[in-house]
Amino acid sequence: MDDDALPPLLPRPLTAVGVVRPYAETLAMVAASTLVGMLVAPRWGNSPVDLLYLPPVLAAAGFYGLAPGVLAAVTSALSFNFFFTEPVRTFRISSAEDVATVALLFLVALVTSQLAARMRAGARAAELSADRNATIAGFARRLLSCSTRGQIAQIACRELGRLFGCNTVLMSGVAEIEIVAALPSDAVLNPSDLAVAAWAMASGKPAGRGAEAVSTTEWVFHPVRSHSAVLAVIGLARDDGTNPVGHGQLELLNSLIDQAALALERTRLEGEARGAEQLRERNRLRSALLATIGQDIEPRLTAIGGGINALRRDGSGDREVVSAIGAEVVKLQRYLSSLLDLGPEADQRPVTAGDVTIDLFRRAIAKGGDAVHLTPKEYAVLAELAKYPGRVLSHAHLLRAAWGPAQEQQIDYLRVAVRGIRQKLETRPGQPSLIVNEPGVGYRLVVEQ
Numbered sequence: 001m002d003d004d005a006l007p008p009l010l011p012r013p014l015t016a017v018g019v020v021r022p023y024a025e026t027l028a029m030v031a032a033s034t035l036v037g038m039l040v041a042p043r044w045g046n047s048p049v050d051l052l053y054l055p056p057v058l059a060a061a062g063f064y065g066l067a068p069g070v071l072a073a074v075t076s077a078l079s080f081n082f083f084f085t086e087p088v089r090t091f092r093i094s095s096a097e098d099v100a101t102v103a104l105l106f107l108v109a110l111v112t113s114q115l116a117a118r119m120r121a122g123a124r125a126a127e128l129s130a131d132r133n134a135t136i137a138g139f140a141r142r143l144l145s146c147s148t149r150g151q152i153a154q155i156a157c158r159e160l161g162r163l164f165g166c167n168t169v170l171m172s173g174v175a176e177i178e179i180v181a182a183l184p185s186d187a188v189l190n191p192s193d194l195a196v197a198a199w200a201m202a203s204g205k206p207a208g209r210g211a212e213a214v215s216t217t218e219w220v221f222h223p224v225r226s227h228s229a230v231l232a233v234i235g236l237a238r239d240d241g242t243n244p245v246g247h248g249q250l251e252l253l254n255s256l257i258d259q260a261a262l263a264l265e266r267t268r269l270e271g272e273a274r275g276a277e278q279l280r281e282r283n284r285l286r287s288a289l290l291a292t293i294g295q296d297i298e299p300r301l302t303a304i305g306g307g308i309n310a311l312r313r314d315g316s317g318d319r320e321v322v323s324a325i326g327a328e329v330v331k332l333q334r335y336l337s338s339l340l341d342l343g344p345e346a347d348q349r350p351v352t353a354g355d356v357t358i359d360l361f362r363r364a365i366a367k368g369g370d371a372v373h374l375t376p377k378e379y380a381v382l383a384e385l386a387k388y389p390g391r392v393l394s395h396a397h398l399l400r401a402a403w404g405p406a407q408e409q410q411i412d413y414l415r416v417a418v419r420g421i422r423q424k425l426e427t428r429p430g431q432p433s434l435i436v437n438e439p440g441v442g443y444r445l446v447v448e449q
Contacts, residue, residue, distance in 0.1 A: 022064035023071060029056030030075045034083055046084045050104075053080060054112060061116030069117050073110040077103075135163065136255050143263035152267065153181030156234065156260045164236060164253070166244035169219075170260075171197050172232035180232065189219070193235070197221045201233045208235070209243055220244060222257055226265040227409075234260065272405045305329045351386045353434050353447045356425050358386045365425070372424050377402050381417045385435065385445035394442040418443060 033056050037049040053076035061069025081091055139159055146152045153170040161168040161183040169182040169189065177198045179189070189197070200207040200221040208220035218241055224232040234257060236244040245253050308326040312319075350359040357366045360383055365372045374382065380402035385393060396408045403413060418437075422429040435443050 022060070022068045026056065026060040026064065026068040026072045027075060029059060030072055030079060032056070033076070034079045037080075037084060041084055046080075049084050050080055053077075057112055058116050061112070061114070062120050065120060066114060066117035069112075069114070070110065073112075132252050132255075135252065136259060139256050140259045140262075143259060146263060147267065147270075149264060149267055150180060152260065152263045153232075156256075156263075157181045157183040160234065160236065160253075160256065163256075164244055164249065166236045166238045169235040170224075170232055171221075171235065172201070177201060177233075189235075193217045193219050197233050197235060201230050204230045209237070209241075222253070224257055224261045224264060226261055231261060231264045231268070269406050276405070301329055301332055351389055351445075351447060353389070353445060354427075356434060358382065360386055367425055374424065375417075375420065377413075377417050378420050378424075381414065382421055382435075382445075385443060389445050389447040392438045392442050392444040398442060 030053065033052045037052050040052070041049055053072075057069060057072040057076060060072040078091070082089060086095060142155050142159060143152055146155055149172075157168040157170055160166075167183060167187055169187055170180050171177050172180055177194060179187075196207050196217045196219065200223055204223045204225060205211075206220060206222045208217050211220050219235040219237040220243070221233045221235045223230045224234055238244045305326070308322055308329060311322050312326075350357050350361075352358075355368045357364075359365070363379070365374055365379070365382070381398055384398055384401040395411050395414055399408050399410060399414055402417070403410065407413060418435055419429075421435060422432050426432050426434050434446060436446055437443055
């Protein structure tokens, strides 16, 4: 195991020695207090002896829990009664004062043991919480170093397998579910296992051994969910067929699965961002190429057309040849015009909406002939609407174009930007006629027909 590997969370096996030892040591401490009391009583009497039994009670409850503490309380009261109250060496008590002393010792020891046991339980709970937080933080740190879905799957399977001492598998797929990573790497799932995994991914609920949706499979599959979809499923199983995750460890497992979901969602969004960037780069190159075609070819076609017209006027050339060349030049000019309509030349034509002019080519906005300044996000929203004048664009479309794929659900961002645009461009912002809201859908830009 590497130095950064997370420690396993397997329960320590209980042996006969491990079970008996706390009670044996508790009885030994009570016996030691009794021996010290026998040395103290002849000189100072029984009054200080009962205090000698409090340390073993506190130690037993503090180190071993409530049951050993109660045992220490009972044996301390019995020992004090047997060795230090009249008649000695019996469990009978002849003095009312001794009865009160024994009863008080037992009550004090019992209450003290319970308090000590509760403090121990609180300290143990705090320790477990700290261990749990450290485990989650370490798991998240390892996932943060991953850049692909495959790497995340391998890290998740490896660490969950070590933590819970079981076989693990991470699966995903749209049309057909498939294994992305597994521990051990040669893990094989039968058709029943695959069917249960597919059901867990489709329903978004755990399925398999120990889950509410029980089946014959030895695996238990947990969905890996983002805020909007199930990204994958993680399966766990033990070779001995027992439940791989105890009830007390289920909360930790869910937290670790949430970390895996965040990592998978991060890589998905990064992939979408890279795809969008590649698309923008292709569009930029395409626009540059079309602009070059327009600037380099169109003037030459115009010059050729002028030369053909001159030949026609002079009558110095073969009429049929000149006409054929002229017809081909007209076709080329028409093809070029259609091609440029798809490129940046189309963006050079301003969009007019009432007294508002939107010039995307020059990134200029004017109202009534006066320039209007928009913030970058306001311009991005207006520019996207101007690219599709008269069409309703959804909230998600506009948010993706202006803020990126990660902010598709932040409709408040879009509302703030639209409100700012209306304040600057609408004649009556309270009754907008430029950017019209389509309730529950999105916005559209109203342009002149």
